[in-house]
Amino acid sequence: MRFRSEEPADRQDIHRLTMRAFADPDSEKEPGEAALLAELYECEGYLPEYSVVAEIGGRVVGHAIATRGWLDGDIPLLGLGPLSVDPAHQRRGVGVGLMAEIRDRAARDGERAIVLLGHIEYYNRLGYEPAIPNGIIPSDPSWGEYFMVLNLSEMPLPKGNFRYAEPFGV
Template sequence: MDDVTLMLRPETPGDAEAVAAVHRAAFPAPEGAEEPVEVGLVDALRSGGHLIDGLTLVAEVDDRVVGHVACSRGVVAGSAAAVGIGPIGVLPDVQGRGVGAALMTTVVRLATESGETLLALLGDPAYYGRFGFVPSTDVGVEAPDPAWGVHFQALPLATDHPRGPFTYPPPFSAL
């Protein structure tokens, strides 16, 4: 980023309010709601113990949290461990400057190093394809909602990755 140092690190309990501020700024609130669903989702994932320590990251510039990616424990075929990525948010004033890409690249690297076998997310194929994500059905993983089509994507990190229906942790069901 232009003459500033971007630092990525694992989320800590003291980051909760700064993370909420990132998601409030990055996502619109639905009509009639006070804040974006992403804020409540991250809070529910955190309070339910679903966030994966060491993979859920914040991005900082000059000690200011400017980005966040949540990684939670999903399952494939009812029991095989996988990582659900999202939400990922970046403050509007630093969007388009590589913060989101740095978060994604780092999550993929750390997940690979820690022995994870599959990452999954819901998002824009044009964006996430550059990190190696493909439509989940291309690698034998079924979306929680078939209507998501090519927007539900997966990145196998092992040749023996799990196959079958993907399930996010319970807070996603409340959306």
């Protein structure tokens, strides 16, 4: 498996991948994650170095993106998501590898922390912990313990209200 930065030529493959990863078998409606991803590419918070694909045999089988978010409007953090893995390659380490690649890039670049909204057991094993007890408050309080943070620094996490990139709408 190879991880690399997404290139504009990958976007159609990433879109199809995201559609498959988040498809609802009971609906023909486009998954919200696919539309969100298209908006993230165009927003001010888009950071190309944190849009990463996983390839196997030259084929894109996974994608993850982290965009610029803000704590109290002036402390930059990364907001991760969506994370998409082709259904045929799920539970084979693609998602974990993508998460590690983004974490390593962010740590190398001196980012303070990554926040995300996700499955507690899955992300907890990757070092994420609930953000609210750490003083990082989501824009939607109903997220509760599903709003998680990974501290990338030896310094204590800053505290405040977090806001994702504009396309998230919260």
